[in-house]
Amino acid sequence: MSQKISKKEIIITGFGGQGIVLAGRIIGMAAALGDKKESTLVQSYGPESRGGACCAQVIISDDTIQYPYVAMADVLACMSQSAYEKYKGQLKADGFLLTDKDLVTPDGDREFFAIPSTRMAEELGRKMIANIIMIGFATSVTGVLSEKAAKEAVLASVPKGTEKLNMNAFEKGYDYGLSKLKARRKKATANTGASL
Amino acid sequence: MKNFNVILFLCNWGPHAAYQQLQEVDYQIPAEIKMVRIPCTGRITKALLFKAFEMGADGVALVGCSSGTCRYGSGTQAAINNTEDTRNIIDLLGLGKERMRLANFLPDESQLLKEFLAGFFNDILAMGKSPISPAIGKEKISLDENASAIVARHDAYSCQDCGKCTSSCPLALCGKTYSPRDIVNAIIHGEAISPQVENNINACLTCGICHERCPSDVNFPEFIRDMRCSIGGSGGNGSSRQAHGGFFQSLMRAMVSPDLKPRRGVHLPEQIRTDPESKVMFFGGCAPYFDVFFKRHHHVKTMDILTDSLKLLNFFDVHPRLFDEERCCGHDLLWSGDRSNFMRLAKLNVESIRDAGIETLITACPECFQTIRFDYENHGIDTGFNVIHLYEFLENEIDKGAVEFNHLSRKITFQDSCRLKRMEKVRGLPRKLIQRLSVEKFEEMKDSDRSALCCGNCAWTGCDSYSKALQVKRLRQAHATGSDLMVTSCPKCQIHLSCAMQDIMLGDELKMDMIDLTSVIANTICWD
Numbered sequence: 001m002s003q004k005i006s007k008k009e010i011i012i013t014g015f016g017g018q019g020i021v022l023a024g025r026i027i028g029m030a031a032a033l034g035d036k037k038e039s040t041l042v043q044s045y046g047p048e049s050r051g052g053a054c055c056a057q058v059i060i061s062d063d064t065i066q067y068p069y070v071a072m073a074d075v076l077a078c079m080s081q082s083a084y085e086k087y088k089g090q091l092k093a094d095g096f097l098l099t100d101k102d103l104v105t106p107d108g109d110r111e112f113f114a115i116p117s118t119r120m121a122e123e124l125g126r127k128m129i130a131n132i133i134m135i136g137f138a139t140s141v142t143g144v145l146s147e148k149a150a151k152e153a154v155l156a157s158v159p160k161g162t163e164k165l166n167m168n169a170f171e172k173g174y175d176y177g178l179s180k181l182k183a184r185r186k187k188a189t190a191n192t193g194a195s196l
Numbered sequence: 197m198k199n200f201n202v203i204l205f206l207c208n209w210g211p212h213a214a215y216q217q218l219q220e221v222d223y224q225i226p227a228e229i230k231m232v233r234i235p236c237t238g239r240i241t242k243a244l245l246f247k248a249f250e251m252g253a254d255g256v257a258l259v260g261c262s263s264g265t266c267r268y269g270s271g272t273q274a275a276i277n278n279t280e281d282t283r284n285i286i287d288l289l290g291l292g293k294e295r296m297r298l299a300n301f302l303p304d305e306s307q308l309l310k311e312f313l314a315g316f317f318n319d320i321l322a323m324g325k326s327p328i329s330p331a332i333g334k335e336k337i338s339l340d341e342n343a344s345a346i347v348a349r350h351d352a353y354s355c356q357d358c359g360k361c362t363s364s365c366p367l368a369l370c371g372k373t374y375s376p377r378d379i380v381n382a383i384i385h386g387e388a389i390s391p392q393v394e395n396n397i398n399a400c401l402t403c404g405i406c407h408e409r410c411p412s413d414v415n416f417p418e419f420i421r422d423m424r425c426s427i428g429g430s431g432g433n434g435s436s437r438q439a440h441g442g443f444f445q446s447l448m449r450a451m452v453s454p455d456l457k458p459r460r461g462v463h464l465p466e467q468i469r470t471d472p473e474s475k476v477m478f479f480g481g482c483a484p485y486f487d488v489f490f491k492r493h494h495h496v497k498t499m500d501i502l503t504d505s506l507k508l509l510n511f512f513d514v515h516p517r518l519f520d521e522e523r524c525c526g527h528d529l530l531w532s533g534d535r536s537n538f539m540r541l542a543k544l545n546v547e548s549i550r551d552a553g554i555e556t557l558i559t560a561c562p563e564c565f566q567t568i569r570f571d572y573e574n575h576g577i578d579t580g581f582n583v584i585h586l587y588e589f590l591e592n593e594i595d596k597g598a599v600e601f602n603h604l605s606r607k608i609t610f611q612d613s614c615r616l617k618r619m620e621k622v623r624g625l626p627r628k629l630i631q632r633l634s635v636e637k638f639e640e641m642k643d644s645d646r647s648a649l650c651c652g653n654c655a656w657t658g659c660d661s662y663s664k665a666l667q668v669k670r671l672r673q674a675h676a677t678g679s680d681l682m683v684t685s686c687p688k689c690q691i692h693l694s695c696a697m698q699d700i701m702l703g704d705e706l707k708m709d710m711i712d713l714t715s716v717i718a719n720t721i722c723w724d
Contacts, residue, residue, distance in 0.1 A: 116597075120597075175596040180724070183723035192723045193602070193720075193722045194504075194507045194511035194717075194719075194721045194722075
């Protein structure tokens with residue numbers, strides 16, 4: 001899908017401290033360095049980074065990007081309920097809504113993709129890698145990045161000594177996304193269970 | 197043509213009179229028909245009927261009294277049942293049903309008997325020799341050591357006589373005069389192995405709690421396994437300790453014949469997808485045989501485990517290959533002391549699986565898993581393919597996410613498989629999977645996980661009243677949890693525990709629904 005439409009606008013949002021800005025940075029880096037596209041990042045800082053709704057806006061494009069702010073997003077990834085409430089209006093009707101399953105309860109009946117990223121991060125041993133799980137999830141579900149570029153950007157951005165943990169986290173999110181897409185396909189054929 | 201062998205089990209009462217009349221009129225019964233005079237056809241069990249095939253018979257006729265004329269009342273009906281089951285089993289084995297036949301005659305029906313014998317004999321000639329070549333009497337593969345070598349290899353000399361093994365042994369706790377430590381001591385000190393020690397060696401459940409507790413890390417189950425091989429459990433004459441008349445040992449030994457091509461022809465629901473070109477094989481195990489053999493005793497359907505496993509593989513888009521000519525993995529031969537034939541079976545299995553280009557073998561049976569994954573290798577047989585347990589596959593796939601479980605409104609408890617709980621790699625998996633389920637309540641039994649009680653038997657040997665006591669104890673523990681569904685992970689746990697539930701004295705006290713974990717998962721799993 002990313003090949004067809006030249007420009008993708010992404011908002012990642014959540015509490016300050018969840019690694020939202022880093023996630024935005026990694027996505028932008030992956031697009032620019034790995035996928036050889038143009039990308040911009042606008043991050044909110046100030047009081048938000050000490051808690052409250054924090055936000056990173058990323059634009060990925062084949063052409064030069066003239067204006068770095070996101071008006072209507074193609075992808076909205078929410079890792080807190082308050083952030084969701086604040087930004088839900090900025091998502092295109094056919095955009096992807098990604099949420100942390102345990103932290104966000106979307107209203108309305110629009111389709112969304114949920115992943116228990118924080119819970120999975122806890123299971124992997126460190127809560128702070130939830131953002132990397134979300135990047136993996138976004139990579140497989142939305143297709144805005146190539147898997148290779150995303151992995152390289154993750155490795156280049158995380159502290160030394162945590163590469164393996166972060167790769168596990170990325171793969172966990174990536175596989176979850178693939179399973180999720182598979183589940184959608186299965187559901188579309190009304191074939192959800194194993195019993196025949 | 198001379199070397200054909202047809203066994204005629206002939207009832208002493210009605211048909212024997214008819215047979216004598218044939219002899220009186222000097223009718224030449226073909227020399228290939230060997231007559232065995234028996235008191236009643238009802239007493240010829242499936243094990244005895246099958247034993248003839250194991251020993252190379254090309255055909256077996258069971259000839260008894262006409263319905264209603266049985267001297268003992270129920271003989272004819274028992275013979276009808278046993279014949280039907282045996283015919284179904286030899287059909288699965290690829291021998292063809294028609295090699296086994298039942299006929300009934302009145303004393304004056306010599307003419308009919310004559311026609312039957314001639315017809316049956318001709319049919320057998322037309323079918324040709326049986327593909328089974330008797331494994332008994334074949335040269336033993338000499339891997340078996342003497343007792344002192346086994347004691348040394350398992351470091352049983354380091355036994356400190358502390359008695360922890362005895363105080364944890366489920367058999368001893370059920371009141372049997374049984375002590376692993378005593379067995380080891382007797383073998384270390386004894387010149388020859390006495391019948392009592394030999395009995396005890398055969399009575400071990402090989403459940404491994406003693407090894408779990410042993411401060412000197414003596415692997416008692418494997419020590420017992422090697423001792424059984426050493427004292428020649430293979431004997432061939434059917435050790436008196438073998439359960440079900442040694443039927444399963446016979447069945448496995450029959451499968452050692454290279455020319456035998458089993459036709460398991462497993463009947464699967466239509467929607468199940470398998471792929472004859474797949475590099476992934478699902479190893480089904482003995483379920484088809486079990487279900488035929490036990491169908492009259494209790495309502496065990498171990499085939500469900502097989503079909504539910506396939507459903508789950510399909511659920512995750514794996515379309516495995518099934519082997520129609522699959523043989524037994526050999527677990528029970530090895531653990532009942534017949535290492536020679538275990539080795540033959542293992543080689544046949546590995547050859548045929550490798551020749552089919554299989555890269556990964558998945559099985560849901562704890563015994564098949566342990567045997568093919570570890571025991572083949574430990575016996576110097578290099579498999580060259582990957583062996584994984586279904587639970588490993590499931591945990592891996594479910595962990596990827598996007599999978600949910602529908603609620604099951606049952607209170608469950610879990611019966612550990614002695615084989616799974618002793619393999620580090622997989623021992624935690626059943627509980628991990630159970631935790632993922634959505635059930636009303638999951639309650640552990642008093643003895644669980646590493647200390648779990650055995651289902652009472654191993655490798656179809658040594659079933660006795662203490663096994664029964666153990667099973668009753670286990671079922672009472674299950675009831676004490678307040679659960680209404682016992683989840684199992686080994687088909688044999690289901691067979692043995694449901695046997696104990698049939699106790700007429702204890703009535704409904706022991707009854708409890710049982711289901712395999714694989715089936716629970718298959719019934720409740722869904723895409724999120």
